[in-house]
Amino acid sequence: MxxxxxxxxxxxxxxxxxxxxxxxxxxxxxxxxxxxxxxxxxxxxxxxxxxxxxxxxxxxxxxxxxxxxxxxxxxxxxxxxxxxxxxxxxxxxxxxxxxxxxxxxxxxxxxxxxxxxxxxxxxxxxxxxxxxxxxxxWPVRRADVDHPDELRIDLDPQPGTDFADAVRVAATARELLSDLGYVGFPKTSGGRGVHIYVRIEPRWSFTDVRHAAIAFGRELERRLPGEVTTKWWKEERGEKIFVDYNQNARDRTIASAxxxxxxxxxxxxAPVQWDELRAIAPEDFTVSTMPARFAEVGDLHAAIDDVAHDLTPLLDMYEKDEAGDMPYPPDYPKMPGEPKRVQPSRDTDRKKDAEASDSEPDAD
Structure with a gap:
């Protein structure tokens, strides 16, 4: 042709x-x-x-x-x-x-x-x-573009980790969702990561939903020490699964199912069932293979709109955490409550504090 x-x-x-x-x-x-x-x-x-x-x-x-x-x-x-x-x-x-x-x-x-x-x-x-x-x-509907109806958990493998590591973290995320009373819908990212979507009531701002994602990520860090990180700066993440909380900020989006x-x-x-995550590989799902799978199993996210959850439990967790807010992406204006947005290796104030600490005698 x-x-x-x-x-x-x-x-x-x-x-x-x-x-x-x-x-x-x-x-x-x-x-x-x-x-x-x-x-x-x-x-x-x-x-x-x-x-x-x-x-x-x-x-x-x-x-x-x-x-x-x-x-x-x-x-x-x-x-x-x-x-x-x-x-x-x-x-x-x-x-x-x-x-x-x-x-x-x-x-x-x-x-x-x-x-x-x-x-x-x-x-x-x-x-x-x-x-x-x-x-x-966007995680909003046209009728109300300022209040998301979706919490998006992005489990992003860092160098030295892979899809199997993301799947292992996803299993703990599933337990955390259950503890919160939430139903999560997992999918492959199309690469090495795993995405989990939770339908929420469209009552909260983008800032609130981002805070909820931070709280979720920090709880995963506590449950899987050494395996999960919420550190924004790549130089601090190590060989861990990064919970990219900023995917819930305004104007940040994730590839759809x-x-x-x-x-x-x-x-x-590809939408997947929780129990099949350990048995699949991301490359199993392509333009060539997905139509047959879809015809056989249908849309595994078909029930996602059945229940919209209350975000309050995660927001309560965020408020109780003394760590506070975390950095936004570099192209954002300075946001209320945001800590200093400086890469740690370039933070002159942090270096001065470290040098001062090193020069002080050890306490008895």
Whole structure:
């Protein structure tokens, strides 16, 4: 099929035109076949109920790789700036169909943006047609964009640790959730990590939910000393699983369930059952394998909206902890109650205190 050709497919009852359907988005690997642009769109349609449960009515940032996931592709980031071949799009792309709806969100800077707000599977398919690989939904619904309805626990392996370590920590996280009376829904990250989502009542601010995540992470540190860290600075984390509490800050998002990740083999972020975590590998779930699994087991997050939990127990834990708040990401304005946001190795005040302490005689 010539690259200039196009095809039209059914997307939830709407006609969706896919241009350059044979464009290779993911080259073949030893374990996986090549994945074309049409394959990406058809994948999202095949897991339609699941991806819509993850995205429906949520402001969503698009991670677009229109040229495909190939060696040498340059990715635009906050640090590097724009101009890359792949990029994160927070505002609605040009040429959006009339059925695409939006949600207005506010960034920490105070600026606003109208983001894609999926309300039907055709929107997801169109985003795929526009080169979207990964969907990054906010933890809010369009009706109330200032009060999250989702607590997100991100178990992120640091150098020297791997997926098996994250799974071991997830087992303790499951026990902690049970102690709190919460129901958690785990998924693979599409890489080495594990994500756990907890539906909460949309009563609390982003700051409150972030504090709850800090409290959850600190309790995991206490239960698994030497295996878990909430340290923000990489130089302090060591070979541990990092609980990335800042994924709950405003304008921080996690790849949704069923999202494709831009890695060789086209892996996807897969909802899983708690008891199967120890028996799987992240690479088991790809664009090629997930449709059959979805057809067999359905959406393992189907019950996530059944109960919305009270965040008060975690907020009480946070308030009782004398350690207080922790640093925000570097691009945030200084936040109320935040400690000094300085990398420890560059903290001149800390160095002076250490030098003064070293010069003092030991107490008898």
């Amino acid at each position: 010539a690259s200039s050709e196009a095809t039209t497919i059914d997307a939830g009852g709407r006609e969706l035109r896919v241009s350059n359907p044979s464009r290779v988005i993911f080259p073949a690997t030893e374990r996986t076949p090549e994945v074309t642009k049409l394959d990406v769109v058809q994948y999202y349609l095949a897991v339609g109920d699941g991806i819509m449960r993850a995205l429906r009515e949520r402001p969503t940032t698009l991670e677009r790789w229109p040229k495909g996931v190939h060696e040498g592709i340059v990715v635009s980031t906050r640090e590097r700036g724009g101009g890359g071949d792949a990029f994160f799009q927070k505002r609605v792309p040009r040429g959006a169909p009339e059925y695409l709806e939006t949600a207005r969100i506010a960034f920490p800077s105070g600026r606003f943006a109208d983001e894609v707000c999926p309300t039907e599977i055709a929107v997801v398919g169109w985003c795929g047609q526009m080169g979207t690989i990964t969907f990054h939904p 069923y999202s494709i990740r831009p890695k060789p083999g086209a892996p996807v972020s």
